[in-house]
Amino acid sequence: MTLKERNVLLEVKELVKHFPITRGVFRREVGSVKAVDGISFDIHDRETLGLVGESGCGKSTAGRVILQLLPATSGNVIFKGRDLTSITKEELRKQRPQMQMIFQDPQDSLNPRMTVGSIVGEPLMEHQSLKTKERHERVEQLLNSVGLNPKFTNRYPHEFSGGQRQRIGIARALALSPDLIICDEPIAALDVSIQAQVINLLEDLQEEYGLTYLFISHDLSMIRHIADRVAVMYLGRIVELASSQSLYKTPLHPYTQALLSAVPIHDPKQERKRNRTILEGDVPSPSNPPSGCHFSTRCPKAEAKCFKEPPGWREVSKGHQVACHIV
Amino acid sequence: MPSQTPVLQVENIATRFHTQDGLVHAVNGVSFELKKGELLGVVGESGSGKSVTMMTLLKLLPMPPAEIYAGTAKFEGQDLIQLNLDQLRKVRGGKIGFIFQDPMTSLNPVLTIGYQLAEPMREHLGMSRREARQRSAELLDLVGIPLAESRLNDYPHQFSGGMRQRVMIAIALACDPQVLIADEPTTALDVTIQAQILDIIKRLREELGMAIIWITHDLGVIAGIADRVAVMYSGFIVEEAPVDELYGNPKHPYTRGLLKTLPNLKGKRAKRLESISGQPPSLNNIPASCPFAPRCPHALARCLQENPALVNRKNNHKVACWWEPDSGKNT
Numbered sequence: 001m002t003l004k005e006r007n008v009l010l011e012v013k014e015l016v017k018h019f020p021i022t023r024g025v026f027r028r029e030v031g032s033v034k035a036v037d038g039i040s041f042d043i044h045d046r047e048t049l050g051l052v053g054e055s056g057c058g059k060s061t062a063g064r065v066i067l068q069l070l071p072a073t074s075g076n077v078i079f080k081g082r083d084l085t086s087i088t089k090e091e092l093r094k095q096r097p098q099m100q101m102i103f104q105d106p107q108d109s110l111n112p113r114m115t116v117g118s119i120v121g122e123p124l125m126e127h128q129s130l131k132t133k134e135r136h137e138r139v140e141q142l143l144n145s146v147g148l149n150p151k152f153t154n155r156y157p158h159e160f161s162g163g164q165r166q167r168i169g170i171a172r173a174l175a176l177s178p179d180l181i182i183c184d185e186p187i188a189a190l191d192v193s194i195q196a197q198v199i200n201l202l203e204d205l206q207e208e209y210g211l212t213y214l215f216i217s218h219d220l221s222m223i224r225h226i227a228d229r230v231a232v233m234y235l236g237r238i239v240e241l242a243s244s245q246s247l248y249k250t251p252l253h254p255y256t257q258a259l260l261s262a263v264p265i266h267d268p269k270q271e272r273k274r275n276r277t278i279l280e281g282d283v284p285s286p287s288n289p290p291s292g293c294h295f296s297t298r299c300p301k302a303e304a305k306c307f308k309e310p311p312g313w314r315e316v317s318k319g320h321q322v323a324c325h326i327v
Numbered sequence: 328m329p330s331q332t333p334v335l336q337v338e339n340i341a342t343r344f345h346t347q348d349g350l351v352h353a354v355n356g357v358s359f360e361l362k363k364g365e366l367l368g369v370v371g372e373s374g375s376g377k378s379v380t381m382m383t384l385l386k387l388l389p390m391p392p393a394e395i396y397a398g399t400a401k402f403e404g405q406d407l408i409q410l411n412l413d414q415l416r417k418v419r420g421g422k423i424g425f426i427f428q429d430p431m432t433s434l435n436p437v438l439t440i441g442y443q444l445a446e447p448m449r450e451h452l453g454m455s456r457r458e459a460r461q462r463s464a465e466l467l468d469l470v471g472i473p474l475a476e477s478r479l480n481d482y483p484h485q486f487s488g489g490m491r492q493r494v495m496i497a498i499a500l501a502c503d504p505q506v507l508i509a510d511e512p513t514t515a516l517d518v519t520i521q522a523q524i525l526d527i528i529k530r531l532r533e534e535l536g537m538a539i540i541w542i543t544h545d546l547g548v549i550a551g552i553a554d555r556v557a558v559m560y561s562g563f564i565v566e567e568a569p570v571d572e573l574y575g576n577p578k579h580p581y582t583r584g585l586l587k588t589l590p591n592l593k594g595k596r597a598k599r600l601e602s603i604s605g606q607p608p609s610l611n612n613i614p615a616s617c618p619f620a621p622r623c624p625h626a627l628a629r630c631l632q633e634n635p636a637l638v639n640r641k642n643n644h645k646v647a648c649w650w651e652p653d654s655g656k657n658t
Contacts, residue, residue: 200618222590262519275528280523282520
């Protein structure tokens with residue numbers, strides 16, 4: 001791995017996103033949902049960083065705040081040396097072509113009344129001044145690169161299957177030759193036999209265009225396959241961050257350990273031998289997270305300290321960081 | 328341990344839907360047996376007909392548009408398909424329990440959990456209100472809900488997703504069913520909650536000894552709990568075998584493909600995922616040839632002409648395929 005030598009493309013520092021809860025006619029603020037509660041990480045050029053966690057842990061919100069689709073409550077997002085949280089709208093607009101997003105549900109993220117050609121061509125119209133013919137050529141080229149027939153430009157999204165629709169979404173994200181693509185659960189809505197096709201496509205495109213991915217998913221086996229480094233989120237905070245190899249081999253945080261032991265393996269012999277750590281209870285509400293370590297209420301190893309102080313962020317071995325009192 | 332006596336014998340079930348765009352052939356002649364105390368896993372992708380097959384057994388489909396045009400399902404000496412609605416009511420939720428995928432929508436939001444739990448017992452077992460309530464509390468306790476007694480007066484929205492699914496399991500178990508049909512019961516849940524539910528099911532199976540049909544698209548979930556697995560594709564069972572045999576020695580190219588496309592959690596990381604090319608076929612016609620042939624890496628000339636039947640090769644390993652994996656050892 002030569003990750004260290006590569007430049008840092010995106011730096012996220014102490015990013016916080018709280019959604020206010022309001023009551024009454026005057027919309028008095030009575031509390032807040034702490035969706036993202038201070039996360040920090042770097043993504044290097046041409047790297048894939050996996051962001052895993054269960055539903056409600058704030059991973060999708062994190063993705064949206066990084067792209068400034070939602071304003072951050074506090075913290076910084078530094079993309080290619082510029083802080084996106086403090087620049088003007090016009091400047092931000094100029095940055096947009098370099099960072100794109102692929103959404104989870106290809107059904108909802110494509111306008112049903114637009115043809116595939118206009119969906120993929122829209123970013124080109126917005127951000128580049130191409131002649132109509134040049135634009136059509138570019139669209140055809142994009143469709144080709146995601147494995148769709150360029151003749152399909154005049155069809156509508158409903159004429160395609162789920163996997164094909166996700167390819168349209170990928171073509172749209174690629175249109176402006178971005179550097180960073182945030183993939184928000186891009187395969188969660190697809191069937192198993194189609195998932196592998198889309199993952200392979202994303203890997204090929206990364207190779208070809210030198211893309212950097214932030215890959216958000218709850219699928220731990222897929223993250224292991226695609227990511228160079230993995231960050232594990234729980235209730236708005238990152239609890240562990242390490243290279244994919246090191247995280248899956250020696251998970252340090254009790255939550256990561258439990259999460260990994262909960263993933264079913266498609267081998268009956270291994271399954272029978274496995275010793276599961278089964279977590280008790282549910283994830284607490286993000287509007288009222290436990291004091292101290294957020295995981296303390298479900299942690300099988302929690303000590304008195306864990307309930308009082310939030311654990312600091314430490315590097316345990318090279319590149320393997322964890323937030324836990326016990327490790 | 329599963330015994331050899333079948334509790335449920337399904338033969339040649341076929342269901343189609345009459346839609347605006349013509350006929351949709353969801354299930355095209357599915358046969359299987361469920362033995363006493365056995366857990367049969369039914370695996371398939373969306374549209375493979377796994378849910379429709381099980382809904383057909385209890386006629387839970389709206390008819391029309393659905394039409395069950397062939398098949399029998401023998402349960403306790405009677406054919407479920409021939410039963411009228413009154414007779415079916417005695418079976419549904421009584422001797423055959425059903426757990427649906429989405430715990431959010433399958434509970435009635437305006438009735439208390441206690442009422443919904445007691446309903447099948449009062450209906451099927453003729454219990455008094457007090458008896459049913461007491462048994463409800465026991466059931467909630469059985470599925471691991473703390474302070475069971477006091478939660479009977481709560482409404483579904485007061486429970487989390489995992490807790491609601493436990494309630495669903497408790498309802499399905501209320502009348503001591505001989506057969507429990509679970510349709511993707513953990514798909515809507517997070518992995519740590521899924522692990523909790525799987526743990527409960529494993530424990531309950533040992534305690535209550537009922538037979539279970541577990542529908543899922545997740546080959547990982549089924550590996551850990553099933554005795555036998557049936558793989559469905561395009562409305563057919565294409566392979567069926569005891570669990571170790573199916574995972575250790577898959578014979579149908581579709582099953583082999585599915586197992587290969589899955590990334591591993593342990594061991595060596597594959598450089599590139601194997602994928603099955605193409606897409607599942609449309610269900611507008613009953614295929615005359617093998618439905619998997621257009622995507623199959625081993626398709627022979629015969630595969631495009633005749634649809635293979637499900638045949639027992641050996642060791643109870645049934646496959647519907649013309650190709651023999653052992654003939655050309657190059658996959």
